[in-house]
Amino acid sequence: MLTQGSRQLPVCITALTAQPDGACIATLQPCDSRIDLPLQARLPSHIPQNPVWCVGCVALAELTPATRDTSATVQLVSNLGSPTAPGMAVTLSILTHALPSIFSKEAEQQAQQAATKPLEAELAHRRDLRALPLITIDDETAEDFDDAIWAERTDTGFHLIVAIADVASYVPAGSTLDREARLRGNSVYLPGHCLPMLPASLSAGACSLKEHQDRLCVYVEFNVSHTGTLVAGTLGRGIMRSAARLTYKQVQHHLDQSPAPPSAALPATLPPDLLPSLAATAAALQSAAIARGETQQEEYGPEPHTITFDAAGTPIAFTPRPLLAAHNLVARSMIAANSFAAQTLQQKGAPGLFRIHPEAGSKHTNRPSNARYALKPARHQGLALDTYTHFTSPIRRYADLVTHRALLATFSQTMQNPKAAAPLSISGPEGCETLHALTEHLHFTERRAASAAQMCQNRFAALYLSPACGTVLQAYVARTTRLGLSLTLTNTGTPSFLFRNAFADDSGMYDDSHPTRTPVPFGASLQKGDVLSVVLKATDPARGTLTLAVPPHAH
Known part of the structure; x- marks a missing residue:
């Protein structure tokens, strides 16, 4: 951590010790739970003369590495x-992960200028989809609507159209706006807060497929058989107008045909x-997925939790977020569109980013694997697809924007406007980068976003659970190791750990970190x-950690 240039790190002051010379030594604990490195800082005066610093407060510390002539x-x-x-939970999650949170003035100006782009001229070389009742389905708090869907029944199955925001029309490759989007890699969603990949004038404005507003889009049109097979598909550029902004809960009420509040009325x-047709299409696509061997990683414990805040921003409730049929309705359409986009890239031999998911135990990995980006198509084991990409979320994922540019370059010659496509250009903060470097960068930003979101959730949970110290809670076992148990609390979904010395020594616990289950004596x-x-x-709200113990009667 101290081998390169100086960096700033949020820390919690755990002790202040006055020195004989009148100075004060502050003992510091990094607020990043991934760092167990005790630090000390020398303050120039006693506490009475320097009331800014106090035990328990969070401070920003600057760490300067040692040189040949100076100490760290x-x-x-x-x-x-x-x-x-x-x-504070959001602030610390941003600081500990070095998340970009401010756009440059130039990027903001480019976004605002792009957002004023007149759409009338686009009609000459786009398909007009505005009469089609495409709808968006998302969470209640969403503002960045990437995708809209529509379906109807046919004699042979279903007719499905998936429309995606045409972000490539607003973000020129290689521009300052593009470089800053690439640097972020994706939008980061923290509880009650979003760090968008693109400035709000685009992400929540001109690119977002808002209700009753004309928007540029890239669409995929499918014929789907009754058994869920994609019979035929086309891809093109269009202009659309969302007929309705629906929420998952709203759609679920109507799928269940259950009594719904007036706010859920369609x-x-x-x-x-429309909704029954979309549901039937999704059911057919899901049947085909099951038939081809799609698998989902088995997860133990509750679904991710939604946090409710009071007016002051204090967490007052953690509610499990169930997986609804309405989520699957949207997901099946997105998977179909992503799969078709990947097939098109592969058939055209276009340079792009594919999404692969190696099988556990393959030559790529001998541990449970995660999906990632790659230059060459390979099997996505979880979805049981031979080729896959990310295409449906270009407002919030840079990989999808890359896919759009690659696809637009491949079919531009068949479009009425030859100027609609430009050569694929991948740019980084220091100039042109290879796609290989981009895959590694996006893998990093994806993991960074997931880590920041989880740690922010953990900080809120630590704050919420503080009054419960001393009480008994329930936890799922997520993993067993030689060191102890990885646990997940049932009421907040918070991960924690119980070390082996918390248990008796004759348990016969097993270690899941090895291919063969090895007895562990604790x-x-x-x-x-x-x-x-x-x-x-x-x-510990600053670090988002919990200290757990086994109840006395369990020994």
């Missing part, structure tokens, strides 16, 4: 406040068979997916 130094730069202050202008006979009782001993 730690200097406190500013006081950020209390770790329980409203918004617009009267929507065809009555703890109760627990396996992945089991539920056990734990005592919450302490919480």
Whole structure:
């Protein structure tokens, strides 16, 4: 951490010790739970003369590495406040992951200028889809609507259209706006806060497929058989107008045909068979997926939780977020569109980014694998597809924008406007980059975003659970290792760990980190997916960590 240039790091002051010379030594703990490195900083005065610093407060420290002539130094730069202050969980998650949170003035100006782009001239070389009742389905708080869908029944199955925001029309490759989007790699969604990949004038404005507003799009049109086979598909550029902005809960009410509040009523202008047709299309696509061997990683424990905040921004409830049929309705259309886009890239031999998911135990990995980007198409094991890409979320994922540019370059000669496509150009902060370097960068930004979101959730959970210290909670076993148990609390979905010395020594616990299950002589006979009782001993909102213990009666 101290081998390169100086960097800033949020820390929590755990102790202040006055020195004989009148100075003060501050003992510091990094607020990043991935760093267990005790630090010390020398303050120039006693506490009475320097009331800014206090035990328990969060500060921003600047770490300067050692050189040949100087020692490494730690200097406190500013006081950020209390770790329980409203918004501190978000601030710390941004700082600990070095997430870009501000666009340059030039990028903002380019986005605002692009957002004023007149759409009338586009009609000459785009298909007019505005009379088609395409709808968006998303969460209640969403503002960046990437995709819209429509379907109807046919004699042979279904007619499906997936329309995606045409972000490539607004973000020129190689521009400052493009470079800053690439640097971010994706939008980052933290509880109650979003760091968009593109400035709001585009991400929540001109690119977002908002209700009753004309928007440029790239669409995929399919014929789907009754058994879920994609019989034929075409891809083109269009202009659309969303007929309705629906939410997952709203759609679920109508799929269940259950009593719904007035706020969940569908617009009267929507065809009555639209949602049933979309649901039937999704069911057919899902049947085909199951038939081809699609698998999902088995997960133990609750679904991700939604946090409810009070007016001051304090978490007051954690609610499991169930997987609804409405989510699957949208997901099946997106998977079909992504799969078709990948097939088109492969058939055209276009340079692009494919999404692969190696099988566990393959030559790529001998551990449970995660999907990632690659230059060459390969099997996506989880979806049981031979080729796959990301195409349907260009507002929030840079990989999708790359795919759009590659696809537009491949079919531009068949479009009425030859100027609609430009050669694929991948740019980075320091100039032209190879696609290989981009795959590694996007793999990093994807993991960074997931880590930041989880740690932000953990900080809110630590704050929410603070009054429960000393009580017994329930936890799922996520993994067993030689060191102890990886746990997930049932009420907040928060990960934690119980070390082996918390248990008796004759348990027969198993170690899931090895291909063969190896007996481990500690703890109760627990396996992945089991539920056990734990005592919450302490919480640390600054680091988002919990200290757990086994109840006395469990020994």
